[in-house]
Amino acid sequence: MAFAAFSSGSKTDYKAPRKQSVIVAMSLLLPGMVYLALFFITPLMSLVVTSLEVPDASGEIGRYQYGFEIANYWTVIETYWPHIIRSFTYALVATILSLLISYPLAYFIGIRARKWPLIQKLALALVIAPFFISFLLRTFAWKQLFSNESWIVTTLQEWHILAPDQYLVGTDFMVIFGLTYNFIPFMTLPLYTSLERLDLRLLEAGSDLYATPAKVFRKVTLPITMPGIISGTLMTFIPIAGDYINASRDFLGSSDTQMIGNVVESNFLRINDYPAASALSVLLMAAILALVVFYVRRSGTEDLL
Numbered sequence: 001m002a003f004a005a006f007s008s009g010s011k012t013d014y015k016a017p018r019k020q021s022v023i024v025a026m027s028l029l030l031p032g033m034v035y036l037a038l039f040f041i042t043p044l045m046s047l048v049v050t051s052l053e054v055p056d057a058s059g060e061i062g063r064y065q066y067g068f069e070i071a072n073y074w075t076v077i078e079t080y081w082p083h084i085i086r087s088f089t090y091a092l093v094a095t096i097l098s099l100l101i102s103y104p105l106a107y108f109i110g111i112r113a114r115k116w117p118l119i120q121k122l123a124l125a126l127v128i129a130p131f132f133i134s135f136l137l138r139t140f141a142w143k144q145l146f147s148n149e150s151w152i153v154t155t156l157q158e159w160h161i162l163a164p165d166q167y168l169v170g171t172d173f174m175v176i177f178g179l180t181y182n183f184i185p186f187m188t189l190p191l192y193t194s195l196e197r198l199d200l201r202l203l204e205a206g207s208d209l210y211a212t213p214a215k216v217f218r219k220v221t222l223p224i225t226m227p228g229i230i231s232g233t234l235m236t237f238i239p240i241a242g243d244y245i246n247a248s249r250d251f252l253g254s255s256d257t258q259m260i261g262n263v264v265e266s267n268f269l270r271i272n273d274y275p276a277a278s279a280l281s282v283l284l285m286a287a288i289l290a291l292v293v294f295y296v297r298r299s300g301t302e303d304l305l
Contacts, residue, residue, distance in 0.1 A: 110195030170254030194228025
């Protein structure tokens with residue numbers, strides 16, 4: 001009897017702290033869950049509902065009513081498929097260029113500059129420095145530098161690299177250049193984090209085993225820094241695909257370089273075609289999500305999901 005009472009008491013004592021810890025955990029999670037519900041799930045549901053709306057019976061422009069018009073998605077795909085292809089092409093090219101530029105830079109800061117802490121900190125500060133200037137101001141500055149009357153364009157025309165009537169602003173090159181420049185820090189910082197944690201003894205071991213520097217990089221450095229590469233490409237590709245500043249006619253683009261973001265902005269703020277803008281936004285999110293899942297699984301880093 002005493003043993004039974006002891007066992008029952010122990011069970012009760014064990015359940016009480018466990019129940020209390022669950023209550024504490026749920027209390028800590030509650031603010032975050034409420035935040036996600038209010039500012040993520042609710043706007044997302046509103047976006048989906050808006051994408052299915054139909055024109056109001058009154059026929060007034062900009063007025064819509066609730067419906068279930070799945071054809072809205074097919075309509076925007078038929079109408080704006082060039083913008084969709086262009087957006088993902090720009091994002092892919094700019095992401096690859098950012099990786100090619102950022103990896104050597106991150107390698108220098110994270111590995112080569114370890115012996116010079118002051119230089120390492122200065123180089124890292126220069127990478128972060130663009131964040132202290134407005135995204136719009138940086139993009140507009142490039143528009144001024146590459147404007148039709150700028151010394152850069154006139155020099156290229158004098159050297160016959162550009163034709164006398166050929167300019168840079170408003171071209172695919174300029175949009176991709178702006179995208180690459182603006183998002184290089186988003187690629188560099190995750191790469192630097194991975195390279196900064198790399199144990200240099202592994203590189204020395206590879207050299208001691210008579211591996212060439214290229215083979216050490218391919219067999220040791222690259223696999224270890226793969227999570228940084230995946231994180232950097234995701235942090236770069238996703239915002240670039242939805243960007244609308246660089247491709248805008250007010251900045252580096254033209255009517256021939258419009259991306260999905262420009263179409264969404266035009267439909268929502270100018271044409272007042274809210275279902276089309278919402279449908280394009282939902283399609284963009286779904287396409288990016290599918291590409292991210294495929295990319296992460298193919299790269300063997302599912303733990304990042």
